[in-house]
Amino acid sequence: MLLNINGMTPNPLPCQLSRTMHQILANKKRHRRLCTWVAALGLLPTHYALPSYGQEVIEEVLVTGQDYLSLLPKQKSSSAFGLDKIITQTPRSVTEVSSDLIEKFALRSVDDLVRLTPGAFTSSFVGIKGAMDIRGEPADNYYRGFRRIANPGAFNTNIRGAEKIEIMRGPASPLYGNSSIGGQMNYIPKTVKSTAAKQDGVVSGDIGFTVGSYKQRIAALNLSLPLTLNNQDGGMHVFAEIEDSQSYYDVYEPSNELLQIAFNIDTSNRTTIELGGQYQYSDSIQVPGWNRVTQALIDDGTYITGAPQERNTGEDPSQLLPQESGFITSAAPVSINNAFSNVGRFCVPAERGGDFDAAATYNGKELACLGGSYLYPLSNVGTTYLEHSTTFIDDNDFADTTAITAYLDISHTFANNASWKTALFYDAMNHKKYQSWGFTAHYPNAQLWELRTRYNFELNTQHLSAKTLVGANYRHEDLTLKHAFLDETFDFRDISQGPTPNDRIAPAIDNPLANVHFGTDANGNTVIAEGTVYRNYNVHEVSQNKNAGLFALSDISLKRFNLLLGARYDQFQLQAEDIATTLLGNRFDSSHSAPGQQRARDNAFSYNGSLSYQFTSGFIPYITYAKSHAMTANQLGGAIPKTLASKAFLQDSSLFEAGIKYDGFDGRLYAALNYYNQDKSEQAGQTQALTEVFGQGYELELRAVASDALSIVATATHSETYEKGDKIFTVINAADFARQNGLAASDIYGGRIAGERATFVGEGAKLERGGLPNNILSVFGTYQAPLNLPFLTPAPNNTGKLTTSLGFTWADKTASDVFGSVILPSYTAWTASLRYETQRVTTLLQINNLTNEKYYTSADLFDSVVVKPSEGRTLSCSFSYAF
Template structure:
């Protein structure tokens, strides 16, 4: 990060903090007599709770926790109409979530994917399977950086910890009567959501108990043409006081969803971003309409040339829709026929032949009927045959026992399940069949007091088992060859994958030596990336929160043993099994956390250093076979963080600077990736008076990476410009290669799509009447300009989103009107994958009206 920019951002953040403190202090001083009698109302529940065990497993206030943590409680979720993880960005410094093809499954924090946790247990990875709904949460906690040693291995990006609603008040006292509510939400583009919740105390014999049930159903259309998301969520939580010493908690969450992935815009140029000018034109004719098996899609023999001359790792196929470029003049490549960023390239295939000799060869990537058109933001790369189907189930059981010596013994069981399948006609099929994880955790919490110091401690062990299958077909993924103004056609719709590519009657042919030399009949598409993996993890952990007068030392350590098995289970078109069968491996890892803080008069400066370990996972969280073979399936990360927090009854402020590093293996190519990030984050929440409150965040960050072997799909217009071509001469296919082909080896590049600066400020105002309340909120999120990819191909402009709401409540009945993107700002976010060729346009202004009744 540029030093002068860092100093400027820190100075700005400190100035804002001091200014907010002075405003609050002046206001509170004027009203001190009233405050001593009655505290300021926190209608939106913006102030952090007194203590929480979620961050590290030990009871500690957020202001005294020596890490960057943001808390969002149920009232804030409801009154700000937060529905997904993307909505949390406006309240969370350091968070900026790029588009995983439109699926709001997980957050990106500090430039890294964060893990989803449920009551302190890591869930199955969900970057692009289904939208994570947050309205059933009693509390959401977003921790930036490695998780507590209590919680096991996890991403250096951090965690979103979801605590479901229960029948207890503040975690210990039962509600004293039946409570509940129901709501109906309608809005723009036929948005339709109904939800309900019910909490009830009851007696189980002579045992006090309670239950809470939450359900939500959505069946909506959307701003984007052809996208109709629907989902169902059911959540229950039971609490039982089995005895004075023993408490039992159990429950589950069940969710179904059919939200498809939507990449956004393709054929991306700077003109498209700046003024909406889109290059039109049809791709090459590859489809055979007389073939009844594949008359409306491109079958494997149409999108590629199937031949034993193509290596097994290429699926015995040379693509008709892509060219994988390499350095020229190597033993297995040809002479230079292109260049990019000053690097000489050899691009093979029909396109490469045309580049080498355009006179005697035809360009297979040339569009026909080329023109231009203006694209609206509601037009995206979508197909009526696209589908997705998801079932997710999470369950838990906790038994907590207070021992006679004051210790607390807690035993927890956690289970998470996911079944997911999807097909996108740009060339991606995915299937995750009944993947699941199971974890047992046992811990002992106790206090020590020497007179000179006190400590709260937790020690324990866990066992975790994961059985994760991932089936992908993506080798022929191509985005630019479809004209979005026309929509899908048989010449740009890649057929879905199937488990038996010969099931339509295709047969292999053999030469005189008995070797496979081809195929007769129509092949169906196969899965070309299959990871079948299991992981057993045994870990022991210890945490100690030591207080010496005003000083505090937080120590944590964890030792893990991983026993993994993984198999590369796919078979090529010509029946060549890939991989070397089941590969097993064992690794151990040590993680630790050291924090020192000092608390005086509400101020808590701190410094933290942490080293953590986690697995190098694929998209569903499974083990990549190649990482087991080379012994690199455990990834290391480091975090250094220094900060200061302040909290009183009316103000919470947290300022931090972080520097983190991480290495891991890329799940697509098994390439080694090194990621470096640093930044400054500020969070401010203030109750100005009984009526007025504000929430503000500022993040300034810089995230870079080095990865020679990462897959790079090049922006076709940029490739054309650097080779004396026009975009329409390249849009009929895909240009790819290892990143080192397009930039010098070891080049450290800024991660694409991540703005240097993100800032949010929201104000709320409540007017109290005798039996009712009128509330309103208004605020904005500013996002700095950013390039879409590591090659800095397209500059996405800065933007400001304004959101607002107004509601009226009386006798349990609430009417709320919410406006998102109030000023109808047009903006863009990049994609997590294929970010050079895909950009997600913004949703326009949307309105929603919610009518709810609580009793």
């Protein structure tokens, strides 16, 4: 076998570029490691010639309404459904966000995709920007059409590494596996350019640096190389990025490494192999935002100060051990860790209380708070003004993630225009974090792989044409999830003063009872007789999922009618076990009706159908109905032992959608308007309580190229999302609880008040989800004009362009939680950018939150007690050089 990369002349450029990146950001060992990998590219045997400025340049001809931002969805894409189809003609809600739009509209994370995506608004998952919320539901993360390990709160998804992001609303294509209603974010990496490298036959790339507010520092490299294999064309692309930054929020200093590499090789005139992978390291910790949330805090920044009760006994003077945050005894049930909490009370309906329980009321419901008094008064109570940069954070907090993704595609095209493709996908994650409010998580060696094969063919007659794919897949997941959260408490810390030994919950470890000896008390209960108890994991779920599926999808056109039909059959073989033990060494699942390892098998049939009609005027109305099944999963995506035991691990969801799309004005305007109505069942929150979710809404997307200079993007959403979940674990707003019981908030802030949701609102209550604005509007415009600067664009290369972008996102006011305890006001956040580019040099200035608007985002978890304050105005300046 002969492999060539355009000759054998050594290429020093990648090594030089990597050394430059290393000099700027090599203050950490992992940065040096990544720079070494990139530098290794310099050993590749390459030969290339950079065109000089003296060479003849073909004059660029601008066409009226030129789409210089890849704004209009004109290209056929097989990603959304698996069939080549223009989004305008796709009878579903799909939004494409290209890398050009990510750059020019200053998009920094998946949270910012709301600016260009109707139906999307992401609540704060304790500050981690790992996945989107679509139509009020968490969306699945896909990588080149394969579902990844779930990532609601592990690490930030780096959208700068995407060449394109596809946001699909509703269930996934049958091609992509079982999924629930809501949506998907399909990440197309920059290494998709390996195809272009093969076709262009030249070495190309760019190196870029970004600096910005709060010591933002990012370095990035793109490199495309043509190659040959046994006289067949091929291409290779590498993308690498290093970030080492501080941030607007005090103490929070995220760093990130991303490396992508891909090969695209023709082994014959009809067969192509694509091989690639991605490595990411991230240390982004969770930042919940503000605690002690009151309406006064939201309205004018008035924060209630005060110190929690003295609980630290000095055994570990830096943090609270389990015997300090609770009382360990076998008199406490296994389900609550064989420990009565000293930092919170669990409330039940009054009729279920006993003589020693404290009476209270909330929302007109009579309560009994188990264990006695719910008073946890603060000392030295006062008030202060809280800056948005001050949040619930601790120097001891950490979150380390390593994620590795790899893929292999083999594609073959037959003489009759049919095609066959087999793809192998692998995803792995190692993640561990500690947050001092009382949460520790560890996902050791989580991994999955999937094999998918499909056959595409066409049928054409005089009146009918059909594009069809059929195929099968097998998916295998091995996932381990370890969580410690029973003592999570937010309000007892005064964040204006920072963490103290009396409000820093100790992290969980694997052997918390290593130096402990047990004894019995006077009542015969088992207690700790000697030794130090460290915190334990109260969930340790080990699961395996084997999923085999068959799928078919057909795109049928009859004159102006189009029918899109899809179906999928899945078989599941699952096993899961919770091996967590309590503070007395007892298995948590010993209190379950079916302890030990659980096994289950089942099958499911999902389908979808869409009908559309294309008018000559450019309007395309459509209707869609879909029925889907998805596996009930924990936060990592693994099977839950309890649901296997009860045979309730598959949950149904359905969608009805009707809309109209428009492509007009000589292809310079794209518009889409739709109505959706969906319902689903899911396991919600840390306790995985069964929840029914109902959503409906209207979505509008508009993209227009008004002229060569002016482009406009606008989106609008009206949505309503309701849920029913009697068993959802709920921590209620302490200030609201205190007000309803004639107390001051400071009387409660030293602990927490919790219970099942039905305790506070009654059984079967259908409540609107908090934190989701009913109305959202975004409008962004860009203006481009030629501008030639003599020192950057010497004649005859007069190719300089100046592009300005300005836009806003407006979100309606919303309640922070289902109880309406705090109202988060409406806001308008402006974003601007200024870009100057020549044939080789590009500079970009981005300004986020231009007017320094103060606004708030509700939390995905604990939405009654924490809220995320907005980031202030930030600036970043990027420079890149293309070669």
